[in-house]
Amino acid sequence: MGLLTILRKMKQKEKEMRLLMLGLDNAGKTTILKKFNGEDISLISPTLGFNIKTLDHRGFKLNVWDVGGQKSLRSYWRNYFESTDGLVWVVDSADKRRLLDCKRELHSLLQEERLSGATLLVFANKQDLPGALSADDIRQILELDEIKTHHWQIYHCSAVTGENLLEGIDWVIDDIASRIFTMD
Amino acid sequence: MAGVFDDVVTCKTAAENIRLQKQITEKLYQRDTERLAEVDRKKSERLDHRSEKESASYFSATFANERAIIEKKLEDTNTVPNSQLIDHFDSLLLSWQNLQRFVSHSTLFLSSYEVRSSMEILNSLQKKIKMKRDSAIPKKKFAFKGQKKFDTSGNIKPAELVEGQLKKTSIQDTAFQAMDCGFSDRIGETLHVDNSEIFEKDVSLSRLKDCIMKLHGSPNTLHIDKLQGCKVFTGPVFTSVFIDSCKDCTFVIACQQLRMHTTSDCDIYLHVTSRAIVEDSKGLRIAPYNYRYDGLDEDYKKSRLNRETNNWDDLDDFNWLASDKHSPNWSVLSDEQRVKTWEV
Numbered sequence: 001m002g003l004l005t006i007l008r009k010m011k012q013k014e015k016e017m018r019l020l021m022l023g024l025d026n027a028g029k030t031t032i033l034k035k036f037n038g039e040d041i042s043l044i045s046p047t048l049g050f051n052i053k054t055l056d057h058r059g060f061k062l063n064v065w066d067v068g069g070q071k072s073l074r075s076y077w078r079n080y081f082e083s084t085d086g087l088v089w090v091v092d093s094a095d096k097r098r099l100l101d102c103k104r105e106l107h108s109l110l111q112e113e114r115l116s117g118a119t120l121l122v123f124a125n126k127q128d129l130p131g132a133l134s135a136d137d138i139r140q141i142l143e144l145d146e147i148k149t150h151h152w153q154i155y156h157c158s159a160v161t162g163e164n165l166l167e168g169i170d171w172v173i174d175d176i177a178s179r180i181f182t183m184d
Numbered sequence: 185m186a187g188v189f190d191d192v193v194t195c196k197t198a199a200e201n202i203r204l205q206k207q208i209t210e211k212l213y214q215r216d217t218e219r220l221a222e223v224d225r226k227k228s229e230r231l232d233h234r235s236e237k238e239s240a241s242y243f244s245a246t247f248a249n250e251r252a253i254i255e256k257k258l259e260d261t262n263t264v265p266n267s268q269l270i271d272h273f274d275s276l277l278l279s280w281q282n283l284q285r286f287v288s289h290s291t292l293f294l295s296s297y298e299v300r301s302s303m304e305i306l307n308s309l310q311k312k313i314k315m316k317r318d319s320a321i322p323k324k325k326f327a328f329k330g331q332k333k334f335d336t337s338g339n340i341k342p343a344e345l346v347e348g349q350l351k352k353t354s355i356q357d358t359a360f361q362a363m364d365c366g367f368s369d370r371i372g373e374t375l376h377v378d379n380s381e382i383f384e385k386d387v388s389l390s391r392l393k394d395c396i397m398k399l400h401g402s403p404n405t406l407h408i409d410k411l412q413g414c415k416v417f418t419g420p421v422f423t424s425v426f427i428d429s430c431k432d433c434t435f436v437i438a439c440q441q442l443r444m445h446t447t448s449d450c451d452i453y454l455h456v457t458s459r460a461i462v463e464d465s466k467g468l469r470i471a472p473y474n475y476r477y478d479g480l481d482e483d484y485k486k487s488r489l490n491r492e493t494n495n496w497d498d499l500d501d502f503n504w505l506a507s508d509k510h511s512p513n514w515s516v517l518s519d520e521q522r523v524k525t526w527e528v
């Protein structure tokens with residue numbers, strides 16, 4: 001019995017997953033988290049630090065870490081990488097001028113060794129806004145097709161209306177589950 | 185007896201286990217060092233690659249170089265023997281396509297101006313090649329045969345490819361250019377914009393100097409970038425205002441959320457319903473929003489901003505995390521220093 005198997009067994013008992021939610025400031029990370037948890041989203045201010053929520057979803061215990069995206073906080077992102085099962089990258093689809101920034105940050109994250117095993121879910125958020133780019137445009141601009149090192153998927157969504165949030169999270173859960181909770 | 189036998193077995197398995205364990209840890213350790221080395225190697229490779237290839241100067245140099253090669257080849261057409269003309273033009277077309285691919289790959293880090301101008305150069309090059317080709321290899325009157333030749337020379341496929349790339353480029357182009365409404369690169373102007381122009385739009389103001397901007401209406405978002413010595417007045421903004429790299433300005437702003445980055449020495453007359461944050465900024469002075477213009481009340485209703493909640497005097501400074509001491513980067517503008525009424 002190898003170490004990995006033991007770890008797998010331990011995780012299986014609790015069915016616990018750790019999701020790390022990152023993205024540029026004003027992407028809507030906190031709003032997604034709160035909406036998903038059924039909380040009020042009308043008075044959300046920029047995240048100074050981070051939020052942690054533990055959610056029970058489909059029999060899994062999700063530890064979701066939502067870390068502020070301001071430039072000065074990005075250097076702290078690394079502190080949250082350890083034992084992350086899934087990375088949720090949130091994009092403000094209407095903020096065209098910072099998509100390059102967004103691409104750069106994402107690709108530098110993906111080079112992080114401690115995130116090397118993590119599943120990547122990209123949320124093309126703010127689809128409710130007029131002028132928001134489609135998930136397909138975002139996929140091209142962020143050059144997601146270049147990513148060979150991680151399982152990834154992009155979902156368009158709107159944190160304000162809640163559209164497609166569940167589908168995205170479900171995909172990430174399924175992907176992680178198939179990886180770490182072997183059905184033996 | 186049975187007990188002794190059991191002990192022997194356990195002993196054996198224990199020894200075996202230790203051996204196995206050792207083997208495994210050794211193997212693991214070895215693999216780990218190999219992997220680390222590989223990661224390091226890849227990282228440095230990528231860094232080298234990137235810094236070299238993702239700069240505008242590298243782009244312009246390479247682009248100019250390739251362009252010169254193509255033009256030289258084009259000029260040399262007259263010296264090429266007739267029998268090799270087709271091959272000659274094929275190779276010309278191929279280098280042109282490579283150049284175009286290079287441009288479309290580079291669009292992500294180029295300014296829209298550079299992209300546009302290089303696209304124009306590409307277009308004119310393509311035209312030149314075509315003209316030269318038409319004059320050097322005149323089309324036969326009966327075109328069937330010629331067209332077949334065109335087919336077999338494998339030109340159709342690259343042409344399709346090129347079209348695909350063009351499409352991709354144009355998507356990226358529009359992605360970065362398509363702002364609904366904006367003003368940029370002006371000096372010393374006074375601009376007055378009313379609601380019909382900006383209502384529910386993404387408005388951008390960038391690279392302005394000593395200008396006065398009066399936005400009498402409700403944009404959806406407002407992006408303010410690289411302003412110096414300007415005064416900006418706006419009606420209630422639906423969602424967020426983003427101010428970046430401004431200096432010596434006055435902003436009179438109502439919005440749901442305000443973010444200020446690398447901005448210094450500005451006065452902000454603010455109505456914010458959620459929260460304002462500052463980052464890498466200093467010398468900011470804050471006062472409550474006090475702008476008035478005809479139709480302000482109506483714009484407030486349309487923008488659904490709550491007039492009752494205003495957190496103007498509670499900024500979060502991301503560079504000042506101590507809660508017991510006030511951030512040195514911003515202060516509240518005292519009553520005497522505030523401008524009481526703005527001339528509209």
